[in-house]
Amino acid sequence: QVQLVESGGGVVQPGRSLRLSCVASGFAFSGHGMHWVRQAPGKGLEWVALISNDGDGKHYADSVKGRFTISRDNSKNTLYLQMNTLRPDDTAVYYCTRASRPGSFYTESDCWGQGTLVTVSS
Amino acid sequence: DIVMAQSPDSLAVSLGERATINCKSSQSILYTSNKKNYLAWYQHKPGQPPKLLILWASTRESGVPDRFSGSGSGTDFTLTISSLQAEDVAVYYCQQYYYTPFSFGQGTRLEI
Numbered sequence: 273q274v275q276l277v278e279s280g281g282g283v284v285q286p287g288r289s290l291r292l293s294c295v296a297s298g299f300a301f302s303g304h305g306m307h308w309v310r311q312a313p314g315k316g317l318e319w320v321a322l323i324s325n326d327g328d329g330k331h332y333a334d335s336v337k338g339r340f341t342i343s344r345d346n347s348k349n350t351l352y353l354q355m356n357t358l359r360p361d362d363t364a365v366y367y368c369t370r371a372s373r374p375g376s377f378y379t380e381s382d383c384w385g386q387g388t389l390v391t392v393s394s
Numbered sequence: 395d396i397v398m399a400q401s402p403d404s405l406a407v408s409l410g411e412r413a414t415i416n417c418k419s420s421q422s423i424l425y426t427s428n429k430k431n432y433l434a435w436y437q438h439k440p441g442q443p444p445k446l447l448i449l450w451a452s453t454r455e456s457g458v459p460d461r462f463s464g465s466g467s468g469t470d471f472t473l474t475i476s477s478l479q480a481e482d483v484a485v486y487y488c489q490q491y492y493y494t495p496f497s498f499g500q501g502t503r504l505e506i
Contacts (some may be wrong), residue, residue, distance in 0.1 A: 316487065316500050317436075317438070317487050317498045317501070318498065319495055319497060319498060322494065331494040331495070333496075334395070334495070338500055367443055372446075378432065378493055379491060380449045381446060381447075381489075382446050382455065383432075383444035384445075
């Protein structure tokens, strides 16, 4: 079955960096766009970034643009989120999600990982 | 950027009764070429990842009970649960995927 497993979360000091990973299985990873979505404690869902199936197309939320980089390795079925210059307001559970329709990222997210918690605190 | 606004923020409905959640986008998310509204609804329960319920504003995702339905077009959308069950207690979000950033509504907490 389709599975997305995030890792790499933890506690990090403000200004430092962290890289999240999301390993996909059960589907043709290289055919689907992928997203990162986050949820801060007690808050709603916030879309963070997306990447096209071939890695050429990338888009970011204004709140992370210039600090976060989304990437993927289709040979490893893995999605990444490199997070630099972290701030306390980046504290959240980070979910990776699959864009439902192959070949397009203008789609809803039909599969979500369980999420990984990132805490930015001194 | 497109701003999504849900109403109400929270809602209490009796078991077996109808629940209605509204979502309004700051600009039209209807793509006239294919006549599709680029809107999804998600259900989010504590300790679980969000679950896709509705895509294209009104198409139920496979496996979603038929008591869930979506309607609307352009800028105004509605999620309706026709007969509330105990397992429907959750926070519900709308999301537009017409333009990046793919913004979510602020969420509606549904209680019994």
